[in-house]
Amino acid sequence: MEHLEPLKIKAVDQANDIETLYIPLSDKGRPHLLGTGRNAAVFLARTKLRADSPANYNRAIKFLKNDSDKQYADIIAQRFFDEMTKAGIFTKDQTALVTFFGKGVFGPIDKWKEHFDKEHYDQVSHVGDEFTNILEYYTLQGPFYVGSCRFRGVGYNGIAFAAPEPVIRLRMEVRHDAVSAQHAA
Numbered sequence: 001m002e003h004l005e006p007l008k009i010k011a012v013d014q015a016n017d018i019e020t021l022y023i024p025l026s027d028k029g030r031p032h033l034l035g036t037g038r039n040a041a042v043f044l045a046r047t048k049l050r051a052d053s054p055a056n057y058n059r060a061i062k063f064l065k066n067d068s069d070k071q072y073a074d075i076i077a078q079r080f081f082d083e084m085t086k087a088g089i090f091t092k093d094q095t096a097l098v099t100f101f102g103k104g105v106f107g108p109i110d111k112w113k114e115h116f117d118k119e120h121y122d123q124v125s126h127v128g129d130e131f132t133n134i135l136e137y138y139t140l141q142g143p144f145y146v147g148s149c150r151f152r153g154v155g156y157n158g159i160a161f162a163a164p165e166p167v168i169r170l171r172m173e174v175r176h177d178a179v180s181a182q183h184a185a
Contacts, residue, residue, distance in 0.1 A: 004029060006049060007130060011102025011146050012120045014088050019102045021045045021059060021146060029130065030137060031061075039065050039076045041138050045146065059101060059148060064141045077141060081115055084145045101146040106131040112143050 006022035013019055023031045023045045031043035041063045048056040064080040067073040087100040104124035105112050116124060135142060 006046070007031070008049075009045070009104060009126055010123050011104040011144075012116065012124050013102040014100065016117065016120070018120070018123050019047075019146070021047060021061070021102075022049050023061065024051065029133060031134060033138075034060055036138075037065075038067075040080070041065060041140060057148075059146050061144050061146050063106070063138070063144045066139045066141045073141065077143070080143065084115075084143075087145065087147060099148045101148070103143070103145040105142045106135050106140065106144065107142040115143070 004025040004027065006024045009021050009023060011019050011021060023043060025031060031045075033041060034044055035042040043061045043063070045059040045061045046056050047059065050056065064077055067076065084100075084103055088103075103115070104126065105116075106126050108127060109116060109121050109125035113121065134140070
């Protein structure tokens, strides 16, 4: 259940347009966690402030996790940005596991500048206590990208709220072999 005002964030998409998204927060000020692993955490977001808006679309925001081993953290960061770049080249009519809707950073952008155009630094860098608290609580490095996902082969604007199984397994990864096969055909 949502208790606090959603967290407003901005992300830059492939056309260099700035998109506004809203991350619903629990009464403890935390995003709704859709999935997590060693290298990433995925949170729920939406395109409109009001969840009941008929123009609302749900999104999944994938964040890069941090690691106490700096060398490993740097390696997973590179893999994360490779994945983000590849997700961004899919067109909306291609069949892909992830439709890319934008990218941004929680915290200062300094470490991640090479992955963003200079004109977007201030717009997609989110600094403040609410962002720092989320970074620290979930042990995140800061970069994120926004996508929609497919659950068990059925797409639903990124989020499935009613599932036949008690656990929803969310996988936001780019399948390079599917794209290669599609281009070869």
